[in-house]
Amino acid sequence: MGGVKMVFGLLTFVTVGMIIGALLQLAFLRRLEESSGSKFPLNRRINEAQMEGYIQLPKGLSFWENDEDARVLRIGFVKPEIVNWSPRIILFHNFLSAEECDYLRAIAQPRLQVSTVVDTKTGKGIKSEVRTSSGMFLNSEERKYPMIQAIEKRIAVFSQVPAENGELIQVLRYEKSQFYKPHHDYFSDAFNIKRGGQRIATMLMYLSDNVVGGETYFPSAGNGECSCGGKMMKGLCVKPGKGDAVLFWSMGLDGSTDPNSIHGGCEVLDGEKWSATKWMRQRTSY
Incomplete structure (x- = not known):
């Protein structure tokens, strides 16, 4: 008992x-x-009043309504999708708001010039038949604008590469019949890696809708075929969608450059394709 x-x-x-x-x-x-x-303070606090109207939170996330980081990172909006492992490609749906896309286009529009490629001997931009778009770079002062800071912060968090390792954002416009032939973003010469080291990753953000063609083409990714500018090609294609962004890595997990990261911009068949590119390096690049 x-x-x-x-x-x-x-x-x-x-x-x-x-x-x-x-x-x-x-x-x-x-x-x-x-x-x-x-719990998650910004490195540089962004005035909430300046952010109101272009960075909002969806319904159901009210407990983050006073969290500036949640607004900047677009928590609840950004949806990551793993597209490929080798090379590593991630598609972020709704990475930018419509207002951010229009803002970048408005800054770029008056200053567009014929696009160039980097010269391996001088590091300067030179005209080339492999790239037929027009573009411009944001300057260091524009990088301090609240909306640009928000985008830079978002890129740094989702790529896990410090913001100071990134080059200035480049905005590009591809009109009908324009393209960018397959190429690597990493450098094959010693001159261009003197400042900031090698390019390790790229965040490519789409700023316009209603584009026919203009896909981002990865010839060495995937095991099937895809439509690139209206032509069926071996590889993997990402269709541009306003606000979406593609993150891909130019270096493998072992720290060596990845030849499979070769990519290009397919020919635009109708409309205009606008994009913004952020290249990230091994070390501080500015």
Whole structure:
């Protein structure tokens, strides 16, 4: 009889302990949820009034409504999709808001010039038949604008590459019949890696809709075929969609350049394709 009482007492003790533990865990989760708005401070605080109107949160995320980082990172909007492992390609749906896309286009429009490629001997841009678009680079002052800072912060977090390792954003426009032949973003010469080291990754952001053709083409990715400027090609193609962004890596996990990261811009058949490119390097590049 005494043994039965002892077992019953132990079971009661364990049950009460489990209940108390569960209540403590619920209390902890509640505190964590309530404090989530202050757990992730920005490196550079962005005035909320300046952000209002172009960075918002979807319904159902009200506990982040006062979290500036959640607004900057577009928590609840950005949807990552792993497209390919070798080379590593990730598609981020809704990476930019429509307002951010239009803002970048508005800055670029008056300053567009014929696009160039990097000269391996001088590091300067030179005209080439492999690239027929027009474009411009944001300057260091524009990089300080609140909306540009928000985009830079988002790129750094989703790529896990520090913002200071990134080159200035380049905005490009491809009109009908324009293209960019397959190429590598990494450098094959010593001159261009003197400042900032090798290019390790690229974030390519699409700024316009209603484009026919203009896909981003990876000849060495995937095992099938895809439509590139209306032609069926071996490889993998990503169709441009306003606000979407493609992150791909020019270096493998072993730290060596990845020849499979070769890519190009397919011919635009109708409309205009606008994009913004952010190249990221091994070290601080500015």
